[in-house]
Amino acid sequence: VGDLTAADLKGKKVFVRADLNVPLDENQKITDDTRIRAAVPTIKYLISKGAKVILSSHLGRPKGVTPKFSLAPLVPRLSELLGIQVVKADDCIGPEVEKLVASLPEGGVLLLENVRFYKEEEKNEPEFAKKLASMADLYVNDAFGTAHRAHASTEGVTKFLKPSVAGFLLQKELDYLVGAVSNPKRPFAAIVGGSKVSSKIGVIESLLEKCDILLLGGGMIFTFYKAQGLAVGSSLVEEDKLDLATTLLEKAKAKGVSLLLPSDVVIADKFAPDANSKTVPASAIPDGWMGLDIGPESVKTFSEALGTTQTVIWNGPMGVFEFEKFANGTEAIAKKLAELSGKGVTTIIGGGDSVAAVEKVGVADVMSHISTGGGASLELLEGKELPGVLALDEVERVAV
Ligand code: 3PG
Secondary structure, X not given: OOEHHHOOOOOOXXXXXXXXXXXXXXXXXXXXXXXXXXXXXXXXXXXXXXXXXXXXXXXXXXXXXXXXXXXXXXXHHHHHHHOOOOEEOOOOOOHHHHHHHHOOOOOOEEEOOOHHHOHHHHHXXXXXXXXXXXXXXXXXXXXXXXXXOOOOOOOHHHHOOOOEEEOHHHHHHHHHHHHHHHXXXXXXXXXXXXXXXXXXXXXXXXXXXXOOEEEEOOOXXXXXXXXXXXXXXOOOOOHHHHHHHHHHHXXXXXXXXEEEOOOXXXXXXXXXXXXXXXXXXXXXXXXXXXEEEEOHXXXXXXXXXXXXXXXXXXXXXXXXXXXXXXOHHHHHHHHHHHHHHHXXXXXXXXXXXXXXXXXXXXXXXXXXXXXXXXXXXXXXXOOOOOHHHHOOOOOOOOOO
């Protein structure tokens, strides 16, 4: 059984690994419940089929049992979204947990305590994985955000519990980040931003193999400008990546990919929200000034290029959008993608800061897909296989 919908679920104990690693404030209040909402469809499906759901997740990076990393604050929201009272265990293995599992009714949900309270989780110790596995009849991995980790609850457990299948969220992430990107409706544009080219080399190289248009923004563009001999003032530059930037530009040319760098930039006299700012051509950044956003002319050029596409993937902001003065480029791209989505273009937002930007602009709901993974979506876009996915029995990769 490689497919959750093909599995016999009635009365079965199902170990579901989700990524409920949501941000909490100092009062243990959830500040963004996206990951909980994203986990709901699989759990609801299991409930509707009469399964007994044993739900597992990590939260944060605790060193041993740490109360502030307990999953307890998640119970009310999870119960509300599922429409049933979720039972919470104080541990994730052991006799107390076993008792709770034994008393779970069909359609009931038991939330285990933070699986990272045991160091064996991250070490992927077989004995620990075996204990997790021993509680259930079936394993469902829906923790896309943690699928790049070979941990006991994401990878090791599959060696002791069959069938091991993907949940709906994991499958959807793969359909978009692998399926739609490998076999795109063309023209296919990739927008890559973020502060450092060094953290996006793999993504750019991998997307260069697949896309027709590549738009670059964010702090990384200054390394490209400098590589082309332009003056960049005090903008962020990775001196040791200048050759690499040149190589990437040459590669794009050789592959016939239309690579666009911003033609104008918004510059600042300091890295601060209240900095003095002005817009200048990319070739005219004065000494002492740093680029913190792409300019309006670039937004126009990028928007025109995007207007010709059928598939767009976006990873990384165009500027320092946390500062209002330097948020225009990122917000304009988010709005453009929302408009394109409305016209039937496949729009994929790949993890992290670009997701925050799309949410800030209030257009998250209209995108074709917003990834719930940061590191995991980056690795997939780099073309890597994820251990949590490889460990499953069979995953169909469907182009959308
Ligand atoms: C994330 O937030 O990216 C995932 O939950 C994985 O968390 P980790 O980086 O602590 O493994």
